[in-house]
Amino acid sequence: MDGTTYQNNDRLYQDLARKLIAELASGKFPVGSRLPAERELAQQYAVSRPTVREAVIALEVQGLVEVRIGSGAYVIALPGKRQIAGFDIPAFELTEARLLFEGEAAALAASQVNDEDVAEIERLVSEIARENQDPRGTVKADRAFHLAIAKATRNTAIYETIEKLWALRDTSPEAALLHEKARTANVKPVVEEHTAVLDALKARDPKAARAAMRAHLAAVLDSLLFATEEKAVEEARRIAEAKRARYR
Amino acid sequence: MDGTTYQNNDRLYQDLARKLIAELASGKFPVGSRLPAERELAQQYAVSRPTVREAVIALEVQGLVEVRIGSGAYVIALPGKRQIAGFDIPAFELTEARLLFEGEAAALAASQVNDEDVAEIERLVSEIARENQDPRGTVKADRAFHLAIAKATRNTAIYETIEKLWALRDTSPEAALLHEKARTANVKPVVEEHTAVLDALKARDPKAARAAMRAHLAAVLDSLLFATEEKAVEEARRIAEAKRARYR
């Protein structure tokens, strides 16, 4: 039949769902368009309506279509590109987001930290100092520092968000490359920046914590821009340069 | 019909799926165990077998269970904290995170918006007004409003973060419940709050935009606290109450 190796592992609905996904991928149903009515699909594919419903639900759970009562099933995304991956987020945007979010997180943390948190963060700062000496240049302590602050907010949603942004930073090839270049090109110790954040937390001063964290990430942003020299990213640089002033 | 008045406007199967996921998360069905038979679940939850099948398929597509013909549905993973799901984030924390993040997003957006953005956001505000009249109380326009602002930041990382937080809000059973209660209990129109944000964006005033957005979400936070009355969540309320002052 169809060249695609059919995995008819039982479950008619899976079979149908695969076919429908193939239809979406083929462009037959662009984003925003409506799928045929359930009764119609049932007839077209020679299955019962419950089976059609099951297949549509499978698509719905995967975030491909949205079902509107009394109206129909509408395509809201095409298969293939998952929005979750986020591999294509430019490094600048990632850092800009971190600047804003982690700034707020630091401010909140300043009003929430206990002595244990402070002790741990202090330990991490000295760890970062040691890490910076090492030419191999890991960023484990740096990452741990930021996550410790996120954790000190006592807010899971904030913690997970910041963790995800770090994960994206590490995952994105472009981002990793840029950060690596920025790091090697710019060996000046950022210990003072971290220390400033630490001091603000010790003082339980939200405003100072926010300012220190933003200053730190603004510096990272700067080093990113510095590393962004290839003409391939000239465009990005131009845009970024325009934004740059806002954070200093 | 059934005595348990669940007002989950859409899709019975989603309701059931949420409940089943909650059961999984509760540890009632460890990995490897078998779920009750479809017919049994249908009786337990007072729904028909097709509906149970739809819910089970939803779990299956999410990779939580595996269905074996003639045998049953077996748990193959727990909903716990695979990076995307995050079902266990309390509603308060979610909203607190949104307050901070969306506040910054609004500020950034204020310096980035163009006239088209403003027009779209203005349209959504009037849409929200209409939505509020409707006792069924959808939040589509509300969601679209917040996402439009996130989009106006021209920062993919920020947009995706905010989108994810909304998704969590909709997904989390506890969060959905609380928001539903808050919504019905607190019918006062939030249109003015949205309008304030819009005005700040029109004026390209970052500070005002941040303040307006924070005020809006602080109000949401308040209504959440108002809805949090059961003694089961007394603890959360106590903690939340302490945090509350910071945002006003």
Add this chain to the structure above:
DNA sequence: CGCCTGTATTGGCCTGACCAATGGAACGCA
């Protein structure tokens, strides 16, 4: 011209039924 109402269409959900795969218990044989 716009609002309003009626009606066809569409999804939501249910009842009841039959088939096929499974798996364990009862059974029979060595």
Add this chain to the structure above:
DNA sequence: TGCGTTCCATTGGTCAGGCCAATACAGGCG
């Protein structure tokens, strides 16, 4: 006694048909 075979209750897979509620759109009314 032990093991293999058979039988059948259980369970998922699928279908047919039906009724309700929400929606959309056309045609009529003011």
